[in-house]
Amino acid sequence: MSSLKAIRTRIRSVKSTQQITRAMKMVAAARLRRAQEAVLSARPYSKAMKGVLDSVASRAALARHPLLQQREIKRIEVLAITSDRGLCGGFNGAIERRVRQFALENEGRVEKITLRTIGRKGHDFFRRRGREIRKNYPGLLSNLKFSAAQEIARELADLFLSGEIDAVMLVYNEFVSAVTQEVRVLQLLPIENPELSAPAPGAVLPVEYEYEPDAKAILEDLLPRYLANNVWQALLESLAAENAARMTAMENATKNAADMISKLTLQFNRTRQAMITKELVEIVSGAEALQ
Numbered sequence: 141m142s143s144l145k146a147i148r149t150r151i152r153s154v155k156s157t158q159q160i161t162r163a164m165k166m167v168a169a170a171r172l173r174r175a176q177e178a179v180l181s182a183r184p185y186s187k188a189m190k191g192v193l194d195s196v197a198s199r200a201a202l203a204r205h206p207l208l209q210q211r212e213i214k215r216i217e218v219l220a221i222t223s224d225r226g227l228c229g230g231f232n233g234a235i236e237r238r239v240r241q242f243a244l245e246n247e248g249r250v251e252k253i254t255l256r257t258i259g260r261k262g263h264d265f266f267r268r269r270g271r272e273i274r275k276n277y278p279g280l281l282s283n284l285k286f287s288a289a290q291e292i293a294r295e296l297a298d299l300f301l302s303g304e305i306d307a308v309m310l311v312y313n314e315f316v317s318a319v320t321q322e323v324r325v326l327q328l329l330p331i332e333n334p335e336l337s338a339p340a341p342g343a344v345l346p347v348e349y350e351y352e353p354d355a356k357a358i359l360e361d362l363l364p365r366y367l368a369n370n371v372w373q374a375l376l377e378s379l380a381a382e383n384a385a386r387m388t389a390m391e392n393a394t395k396n397a398a399d400m401i402s403k404l405t406l407q408f409n410r411t412r413q414a415m416i417t418k419e420l421v422e423i424v425s426g427a428e429a430l431q
């Protein structure tokens with residue numbers, strides 16, 4: 141039977157942990173509000189940019205643009221977005237499992253799969269397991285800027301255009317709600333969309349526009365922007381999903397701590413009652429022995 145001192149010490153320890161998890165939940169909730177506003181504000185822009193790209197691409201020399209070039213996929217670059225910190229439930233584990241699953245699915249079908257990581261947790265996980273990491277982006281999530289997304293998109297586009305890689309896959313957690321996050325695997329390059337196809341011969345476009353400069357020149361400028369925006373949107377989604385996962389995890393931890401405190405308090409009271417009963421029995425037995 142545990143001593144009263146040991147139980148009391150453990151209760152104090154659990155209460156201290158509960159205070160920390162409660163504070164972390166409040167911090168995550170505050171960050172989630174800001175991150176959720178950012179991601180919801182960015183989604184209409186991403187949708188509008190996709191619509192513009194569809195419209196311009198249908199009027200441009202689509203098949204000749206290098207970022208849209210479909211070729212045999214032999215080398216794939218995977219960009220995995222995790223978090224820099226833990227204590228966010230299965231947020232990072234879901235990404236790590238999905239990347240490993242993707243590698244297994246394509247084993248034998250492609251020559252090489254290389255990896256880029258955003259977030260310390262993913263980098264440490266894959267490095268410990270011997271995965272080749274071409275590049276990591278430390279500290280990016282702590283000070284998220286669109287210029288960082290542009291730089292990442294530019295690096296990936298350069299690798300694709302040079303022929304060093306044949307495809308780029310983006311793996312991240314998409315924010316659905318405060319309690320739900322979904323792992324998404326998005327093909328960044330080559331830019332692939334059923335709507336991005338040349339119109340059939342004789343087809344009538346719903347609206348005809350005049351472009352200055354021409355549609356092809358606009359497409360040349362629009363595609364890198366579209367690629368950078370996809371990376372930026374994924375970063376925003378991942379950040380919001382991370383804070384949501386951490387808030388939920390800390391809320392569950394706080395509730396579990398409360399349950400543990402309740403059980404330990406009950407154990408403490410029972411132990412104390414047993415000790416009091418034992419002492420009373422010894423006193424009564426001693427008094428009867430003196431008689």
